[in-house]
Amino acid sequence: MLRWYWLIPAALLATPPACVSYQAEPLIPAEVLAEIEAARAAAVPATRGGAELAPLDLTHAAALLLEFGPTLAEARAEAAAAGALAETSTPLPNPRIAAGPLIGYDLAPGSAGAVQPFVEFGFSVPLSGRRGREDEVHDLEARLAETRFLAEQRRAYLELRDRFGGRVLARRRLLVQAEVVASARKSVDLTKRLLEAGGASSLDLGLMEIEAAEQEGELLALEEGAANASAQLAGLVGVHPSRLGEPNADLELPLLAVLPDLVAAKETLVENHLDLAVLRARYALAEQELRLEVARQYPDLDLGASWQGDPGDTKKVLGLTLGIALPVFDRNEQGIVAAAGRRALVRASYEATLSQALAALEGACAAHALAGQRRRLIESVMLPRAEENLDLAFRAIQAGTLDALKYLEVERRLRALRTAALQADEDLFRAFSAIERLIGRPLALFPGEAAAGSPEIETQRHEEDER
Numbered sequence: 001m002l003r004w005y006w007l008i009p010a011a012l013l014a015t016p017p018a019c020v021s022y023q024a025e026p027l028i029p030a031e032v033l034a035e036i037e038a039a040r041a042a043a044v045p046a047t048r049g050g051a052e053l054a055p056l057d058l059t060h061a062a063a064l065l066l067e068f069g070p071t072l073a074e075a076r077a078e079a080a081a082a083g084a085l086a087e088t089s090t091p092l093p094n095p096r097i098a099a100g101p102l103i104g105y106d107l108a109p110g111s112a113g114a115v116q117p118f119v120e121f122g123f124s125v126p127l128s129g130r131r132g133r134e135d136e137v138h139d140l141e142a143r144l145a146e147t148r149f150l151a152e153q154r155r156a157y158l159e160l161r162d163r164f165g166g167r168v169l170a171r172r173r174l175l176v177q178a179e180v181v182a183s184a185r186k187s188v189d190l191t192k193r194l195l196e197a198g199g200a201s202s203l204d205l206g207l208m209e210i211e212a213a214e215q216e217g218e219l220l221a222l223e224e225g226a227a228n229a230s231a232q233l234a235g236l237v238g239v240h241p242s243r244l245g246e247p248n249a250d251l252e253l254p255l256l257a258v259l260p261d262l263v264a265a266k267e268t269l270v271e272n273h274l275d276l277a278v279l280r281a282r283y284a285l286a287e288q289e290l291r292l293e294v295a296r297q298y299p300d301l302d303l304g305a306s307w308q309g310d311p312g313d314t315k316k317v318l319g320l321t322l323g324i325a326l327p328v329f330d331r332n333e334q335g336i337v338a339a340a341g342r343r344a345l346v347r348a349s350y351e352a353t354l355s356q357a358l359a360a361l362e363g364a365c366a367a368h369a370l371a372g373q374r375r376r377l378i379e380s381v382m383l384p385r386a387e388e389n390l391d392l393a394f395r396a397i398q399a400g401t402l403d404a405l406k407y408l409e410v411e412r413r414l415r416a417l418r419t420a421a422l423q424a425d426e427d428l429f430r431a432f433s434a435i436e437r438l439i440g441r442p443l444a445l446f447p448g449e450a451a452a453g454s455p456e457i458e459t460q461r462h463e464e465d466e467r
Contacts, residue, residue, distance in 0.1 A: 056244045058164050058449045061237050062157060068238030071156050075149040082138075082145035090134040093300065095123040104311025116311050122304030122321070133292040140285040147281040151274040154440065156236065161442065161449075162433040163233045169426045170226040171249040176422060177219045180415050184212035187411060190397070204405060211408065215415070253429055254444035262365060265439060266358060272440035273357050279350040286343035293339040297332040299325035361438050368431035375424035383421060386414040 066072070097120070104114045191208045194200035227241075234241040260268065270276065304321035393410040396402035436443050 056247075058161065058446050061160055061164060061233070064237040064239060065156055065160055066153065069156055069236060070238050071236065072149070072152055075145075075152040079142070079145040079149040082142040086135075086138040086142035088138075090131045090138075092131070093124040093126070095121065096304075097121045102308060102311055107311065114311050116309030116313075118306070118308040120304065120306040122302060124300040124302050126300050128295040128298035130292065130295045130298075133288065133295045137285065137288050137292055140281070140288050144278070144281040144285050148278055151278050155274050155437075158433070158437045158440075158442070160233070160236055161446070162430075162437070163229065163236060164446070165253050165429050165433065166426070167226070167229040167233055167244075167247045168249060168251050168253060169422070169429065170222070170229045171247045172425075173419075173422050174219070174222050174226055175249055176418055177215070177222050180418070181212070181215045181219050183411065183415070184208075184215045187408065188212050194397070200403070204403075204408075207405065208408060211412065252447055253425075254432060254446065259365065259368065259432075259435065259443065262362065265361060265365065265435070268441070269357055269361055269439045270354065273354075273438070274440045275353050276350065276357070277440070279346060279353060283343065283346045283350065286339070286346050290336070290339040290343055293332060293335040296335060297327060299327055357438060361435065364431060364434045364438055368428065368435060371424065371428040371431045375421070375428050378417060378421045378424055383414075383417050386410075386417045390414050 099117070099119045102116045102118045104116070107114055188205070188208045191200050191205045195202065195205050230241045230244055234244055259265065302321070302323040304319075304323070306319040306321070307316065308319075309316045389410050393402055393407045397407045432443075442449075
């Protein structure tokens with residue numbers, strides 16, 4: 001006769017496991033290429049109603065960076081994966097069940113059946129709050145990944161501002177160099193007229209022509225530099241360089257923004273430095289990992305029950321068990337020591353990073369001050385005087401009291417000063433940009449720039465979570 005307890009093994013085998021099935025997502029390079037090209041083309045239309053593209057403003061560029069920026073894709077995916085794990089609670093230990101027959105041999109004649117059932121059931125009960133600690137670790141891992149993403153987003157945004165300003169400066173240098181080339185060509189024409197009038201030699205004309213050719217070569221080099229600046233900006237925001245439009249050379253850059261005093265700048269750095277923000281999140285995670293390892297030194301409570309019959313007998317036996325591992329030898333010392341070491345390592349990294357950042361900030365502020373002094377000297381003293389000298393030289397050469405070589409020298413000096421003024425602008429902007437990137441946030445906005453373009457980063461130390 002079929003006994004009811006023989007249905008237990010069959011029920012166990014028939015129970016479908018509650019598992020997720022595997023779904024393949026193959027990586028096909030051709031499809032990825034097509035998707036990226038389509039996204040880059042759709043980010044900015046080629047024309048607007050048949051008209052030429054307007055210059056890409058910084059607010060629009062920041063929106064493109066957030067949506068299409070390739071540097072943010074990996075950090076965004078990491079944050080999404082960590083967030084999904086944090087939303088999945090740590091489960092209880094799976095219960096254990098075993099069933100089978102007990103088979104008797106050499107039984108007395110007339111005894112009960114030689115085959116009796118055996119069923120055993122058990123499960124573990126965590127006693128140390130380990131599941132809650134594991135959930136907290138996953139939450140802090142998600143927070144760390146989110147902090148990394150926000151840090152990468154702000155880092156990319158600060159780099160975007162740097163490249164955006166660099167592209168404007170490259171356009172300015174192009175326009176100034178075009179004026180220099182036009183001036184050099186006028187000098188060649190003037191020397192030709194002087195040669196015809198007997199006021200210059202063929203050698204003078206040859207030198208002028210060489211000078212003009214050199215300036216045209218410099219213009220080509222600057223055009224190449226401007227194209228590289230556009231390519232770098234386009235690569236950062238994830239669009240084709242042709243979709244950027246011509247930069248606005250008249251855009252005011254935050255060159256002379258008033259810097260905070262060094263003490264205030266250091267306080268801002270501690271709160272907003274990107275690597276420090278990530279290290280604070282890492283330290284909070286290391287603290288929680290240490291708590292988890294401490295909780296793991298306590299064993300779980302094992303509860304069990306068994307039901308069986310003795311072969312050759314009609315009686316049935318129900319057994320109840322209560323057990324716990326005695327933490328005599330293994331108290332998770334290695335896990336605790338390793339977690340404490342990781343926490344100490346993060347603290348050391350934080351202190352070293354802060355020390356290096358403070359030293360770099362002091363150097364960047366000093367460089368910014370010197371660049372500002374040099375720029376003011378060129379603009380207020382050297383350039384006005386050089387322009388006066390060129391005007392005097394031009395009138396003198398027309399009057400025949402100045403030779404062409406002397407005029408060329410005066411004009412060359414003015415060109416060099418104009419180039420030096422642009423270089424001073426670029427050095428001042430780069431120094432200011434370096435300070436912003438060290439501090440971790442913009443200190444001054446471009447005209448029309450939205451303040452919301454810079455993401456906020458959680459800078460708290462999560463004391464509440466650590467208590």
